[in-house]
Amino acid sequence: MSQRLAAGLARIGVALRGQAWTHGAARGLTPTQAQVLALVRARGPIRLTVVADELAVTPATASAAVAALARKGLVEKRPAPDDGRAIAIHLTPAGRREAQASAEWPDALLEALEEMSPAEQAVLLRLVGTIIRGLQERGAIPIQRMCVGCRYFRPNVHDDPGAPHHCDYVDAPFGDLDLRLDCRDFESADARLGADNWQRFVAYARGKEGTS
Amino acid sequence: MSQRLAAGLARIGVALRGQAWTHGAARGLTPTQAQVLALVRARGPIRLTVVADELAVTPATASAAVAALARKGLVEKRPAPDDGRAIAIHLTPAGRREAQASAEWPDALLEALEEMSPAEQAVLLRLVGTIIRGLQERGAIPIQRMCVGCRYFRPNVHDDPGAPHHCDYVDAPFGDLDLRLDCRDFESADARLGADNWQRFVAYARGKEGTS
DNA sequence: GGCGATTATTTAGAAGTGCTAAATATGAAT
DNA sequence: ATTCATATTTAGCACTTCTAAATAATCGCC
DSSP, X not given: OHHHHHHHHHHHHHHHHHHHHHHHHTTTOOHHHHHHHHHHHHHSSBOHHHHHHHHTSOHHHHHHHHHHHHHTTSEEEEEOTTOTTOEEEEEOHHHHHHHHHHHSOOOHHHHHHHTSOHHHHXXXXXXXXXXXXXXXXXXXXXXXXXXXXXXXXXXXXXXOTXXXXXXXXXXXXXXXXXXXXXXXTOOBOOHHHHHHHHHHHHHHHHHHHOOO | OHHHHHHHHHHHHHHHHHHHHHHHHTTTOOHHHHHHHHHHHHHSSBOHHHHHHHHTSOHHHHHHHHHHHHHTTSXXXXXXXXXXXXXXXXXXXXXXXXXXXXXXXXXXXXXXXXXXXXXXXXXXXXXXXXXXXHHHHTTSSOOOOOSTTBTTEETTOSSOTTXXXXXTTTTEEEOGGGOOSSOTTOOBOOHHHHHHHHHHHHXXXXXXXXXX
């Protein structure tokens, strides 16, 4: 069963890579380079090591990708202010433009997702979040900056079924459709709070989605 | 919203590629080569063009990957019996062993999926199927050999909520947990039957999964 | 204050991915 | 038979990705 699911997800992954190629080809970007660009855009000045971890490649590979981007004038490698060994990767103005333009995937995948009902999207978002959580628990990917796992997240505290959660950072209620998988303002919850929140979050989902 | 979902799926894709590397490294296989091997194993003797389409790469790239596998003695390129221009890619005995061994991903992803409840798995399987259907409708991936889209598939014809569908090929009822995304016995339904089946399949899912 | 261990990054070398464009060979159709 | 289309390969290029080793700077400990 899990094999079938994994195969299906792998299939989507293949499509994603393919789209990334054709999409990036117009701009002279490889998928890896586009990923790095998106990462720097999302996170601001960033270390090489972080890039390597996020992309699940070795530092050597990350170094090559960043060098390629630097050659194209899209990023700059500056010395890190707080560590003489490290570099801080910055976007150049041209890089910022490219990153912006590449960020909008006019993708078949996007269209396919938009075809689904909001309810389906919400369920899928939850399930994808669950998988990502499982992956980061097993060390396959670094900590994802998502609501579940954030110290500001308070799941299922409101009665409104459309917006049962609360974000202490912006101090506002929100619903499943607004769950973030990569939030700018994420701050890691401690182990205890994280576990509690997960329990509360999942219990509710189980009740809603059906049998079993 | 779709952007967030796409980003999440891309994240899972990154993890998948990473795992494929470490998993294949032990056997001296790159992810691409492992994919080709798996494909030949699943489909029997196969054309180069099919490999290229399934992997969403150009024939040139597929040719290189197959050549690498042939160099390692895992596949054989024989002339296709029915077309002098084409080749039929066969597994060698060694290739069959490798394919078998590589097929079992002892992956973080698998573990993460197995952690989910059967109900969640069933829902995810449906949603992944929906996405794949959307992708193939848009030509991003070739026709997937899945139940929805097969001429033998008859969705929601039984009263048993655990096994509402019926497969005319094996003449047996089955449930959401047994839906195939890549079935050996798939035969394409004609456009009309395919559309009808999809309607019937989705209508039921909507009712079950919730609001909207 | 200085030495060794750790960490951040780069380089070298090798195999492979993936592209476009052009070559080769066979099949299909007029 | 000629022409067009299809299946595969080759050549050339840029990049990915690995491992292993080099370089440099920080950290911890005495």
